[in-house]
Amino acid sequence: MDKSSTRTRWQAYYSTSFWLRRRKLQLKNEPLCRMCLARGIVTPAKVADHIEPHQGDWNKFKLGALQSLCFDCHDRAKRLIDLHGYGLDVDDDGWPTDPKHPANKMR
Numbered sequence: 001m002d003k004s005s006t007r008t009r010w011q012a013y014y015s016t017s018f019w020l021r022r023r024k025l026q027l028k029n030e031p032l033c034r035m036c037l038a039r040g041i042v043t044p045a046k047v048a049d050h051i052e053p054h055q056g057d058w059n060k061f062k063l064g065a066l067q068s069l070c071f072d073c074h075d076r077a078k079r080l081i082d083l084h085g086y087g088l089d090v091d092d093d094g095w096p097t098d099p100k101h102p103a104n105k106m107r
């Protein structure tokens with residue numbers, strides 16, 4: 001599949017009035033960056049991010065859970081996931097939280 005055309009198609013989702021309302025509501029409900037906050041840093045959030053990537057699925061885009069992030073955290077997290085295909089966050093036990101992480105596939 002042509003990746004660039006998929007990206008373009010998703011981008012249209014982000015200019016729908018539905019999304020602009022949802023994004024605004026998310027940032028109002030959760031005004032601080034969640035990832036910064038987890039590290040004890042208070043940063044105003046700028047991005048309403050889908051916790052589970054919607055991959056162009058309109059229903060997931062519309063209904064999937066959101067988290068508020070600052071630009072830095074959003075770019076950093078997405079870059080890692082693009083690079084590895086999974087996130088590198090770990091829980092309190094040091095176990096990767098992303099179900100796509102290879103360690104979770106072996107369980």
Ligand SMILES: [Zn+2]
Nearest residue numbers: 033036070073
């Ligand atoms: Zn942040």
